[in-house]
Amino acid sequence: xxxxxxxxxxxxxxxxxxxxxxxRAKQLMPGGVNSPARAFGGxxxxxxxxxxxxxxxxxxxxxxxxxxYIGSWGPMILGHNHPHVLQAVQSAAARGTSFGAPTxxxxxxxELIIEAVPSVEKVRLVNSGTExxxxxxxxxRGFTSRDVVIKFAGNYHGHVDSLLVAxxxxxxxxxxxxxxxxxxxxxxxxxxxxxxxxxxxxxTFAEHGPRIAAVIFEPVVGNMGCVAPTADFxxxxxxxxxxxxxxxxxxxxxxxxxxxxxxxxxxxxxxxxLTTLGKIVGGGLPVGAYGGRAKIMDHVLPAGKVFQAGTLxxxxxxxxxxxxxxxxxxxxxxxxxxxxxxxxxxxGLDRAATVAGIPHTVARVGSMMTLFFNPEAVTNWEVANxxxxxxxxxxxxxxxxxxxxxxxxxxEALFVSAAHRAADIDATxxxxxxxxxxxxxx
Ligand code: KE4
Numbered sequence: 002x003x004x005x006x007x008x009x010x011x012x013x014x015x016x017x018x019x020x021x022x023x024x025r026a027k028q029l030m031p032g033g034v035n036s037p038a039r040a041f042g043g044x045x046x047x048x049x050x051x052x053x054x055x056x057x058x059x060x061x062x063x064x065x066x067x068x069x070y071i072g073s074w075g076p077m078i079l080g081h082n083h084p085h086v087l088q089a090v091q092s093a094a095a096r097g098t099s100f101g102a103p104t105x106x107x108x109x110x111x112e113l114i115i116e117a118v119p120s121v122e123k124v125r126l127v128n129s130g131t132e133x134x135x136x137x138x139x140x141x142r143g144f145t146s147r148d149v150v151i152k153f154a155g156n157y158h159g160h161v162d163s164l165l166v167a168x169x170x171x172x173x174x175x176x177x178x179x180x181x182x183x184x185x186x187x188x189x190x191x192x193x194x195x196x197x198x199x200x201x202x203x204x205t206f207a208e209h210g211p212r213i214a215a216v217i218f219e220p221v222v223g224n225m226g227c228v229a230p231t232a233d234f235x236x237x238x239x240x241x242x243x244x245x246x247x248x249x250x251x252x253x254x255x256x257x258x259x260x261x262x263x264x265x266x267x268x269x270x271x272x273x274x275l276t277t278l279g280k281i282v283g284g285g286l287p288v289g290a291y292g293g294r295a296k297i298m299d300h301v302l303p304a305g306k307v308f309q310a311g312t313l314x315x316x317x318x319x320x321x322x323x324x325x326x327x328x329x330x331x332x333x334x335x336x337x338x339x340x341x342x343x344x345x346x347x348x349g350l351d352r353a354a355t356v357a358g359i360p361h362t363v364a365r366v367g368s369m370m371t372l373f374f375n376p377e378a379v380t381n382w383e384v385a386n387x388x389x390x391x392x393x394x395x396x397x398x399x400x401x402x403x404x405x406x407x408x409x410x411x412x413e414a415l416f417v418s419a420a421h422r423a424a425d426i427d428a429t430x431x432x433x434x435x436x437x438x439x440x441x442x443x
Contacts, residue, residue, distance in 0.1 A: 043174035134158040239273075370415055
């Protein structure tokens with residue numbers, strides 16, 4: 002099944018090798034992918050197989066080049082194949098890939114994270130964002146001796162059983178926000194509220210306050226598309242958790258080092274009790290992390306009694322990529338450039354959709370943004386879920402066949418990297434203008 006209704010400079014026939022590879026992949030792996038976010042479930046058609054990335058570009062196995070706005074769903078803030086990161090990984094690999102014992106690189110990556118994120122006094126490295134959120138939740142429950150956790154519809158925190166309720170990202174895209182296999186016993190202590198609803202949060206604390214261990218939230222949501230928090234919501238999150246003795250967990254797996262070097266919490270001025278990280282901290286290799294006040298973190302085994310472990314946690318390759326990435330972000334600070342390029346893209350997409358007469362809004366925080374096919378500003382899952390996903394799918398495919406690789410779901414954010422140039426942004430905007438004009442005429 003090819004691109005619905007659009008032709009561009011990528012001849013659908015020039016996706017033959019991807020199509021053959023996907024047919025084989027489906028015989029080997031469920032849905033032919035190792036993560037549903039890649040399956041194009043939200044846009045139809047078949048995923049593209051890529052061979053390599055370089056800077057802002059991806060190259061597929063049929064030889065087509067794309068301007069990449071997925072960036073591996075966030076990690077590739079420096080662009081693909083950055084020479085310093087490559088060099089760091091290659092020299093680490095030459096010394097051995099995993100020892101299952103402490104290394105100096107773990108100290109170095111921990112120090113970089115603690116220096117960057119003021120609310121983090123101690124940190125534990127793990128292998129994914131999911132492990133980070135799962136562990137932070139267990140720690141919050143162990144520290145408070147309470148069971149109930151609050152999350153928000155449209156927020157995705159990885160495939161943690163107790164949080165796979167009204168989840169965002171591919172759970173929302175594929176319509177399984179509450180997964181089979183997650184037992185009612187697992188989710189009975191999970192309360193799901195509406196994002197940006199301080200009154201709802203206050204009412205829930207009034208009813209359940211003494212039982213609530215933690216509130217976990219995305220400080221800037223990426224997983225229902227890009228949604229920023231209101232000031233009232235942020236104040237309510239911090240005030241109510243303090244008042245009722247619950248912990249506030251800032252899930253910065255996506256926003257950490259993305260929207261600012263100190264994460265969304267430094268940009269928004271909120272100080273959580275625990276922070277979860279992933280994606281950029283591994284520079285494209287598997288690293289997750291959770292951290293916070295030493296008084297809380299020292300409850301984690303072996304300092305304390307809250308169990309968490311991992312064979313490859315802090316392994317030499319992943320920490321090398323993470324250290325190289327964070328040092329480049331700290332020393333070269335590409336955030337002003339990211340802001341300029343991202344503002345140019347957001348304004349261009351907004352203008353293109355307006356000229357085409359397509360009802361829409363554009364939401365952006367730093368170098369993450371979403372073009373929502375919905376004229377109402379998206380503040381929560383209910384509004385996000387009212388987007389015209391059919392139009393989004395046509396927009397996605399119209400750009401893909403022109404060599405522009407946008408996130409394959411209305412419920413994801415796109416990412417600009419430090420490797421993107423103004424020419425890439427302008428090419429994207431002019432292609433979008435053409436595609437959106439075509440959509441408006443259908
Ligand atoms: P991972 O387990 O995928 O490393 O991280 C889970 C996670 C936790 N918290 C937030 C805020 C996240 O965005 C994620 C993962 N993000 C999705 C994309 N929206 C990952 C893509 C995928 O699932 O393949």
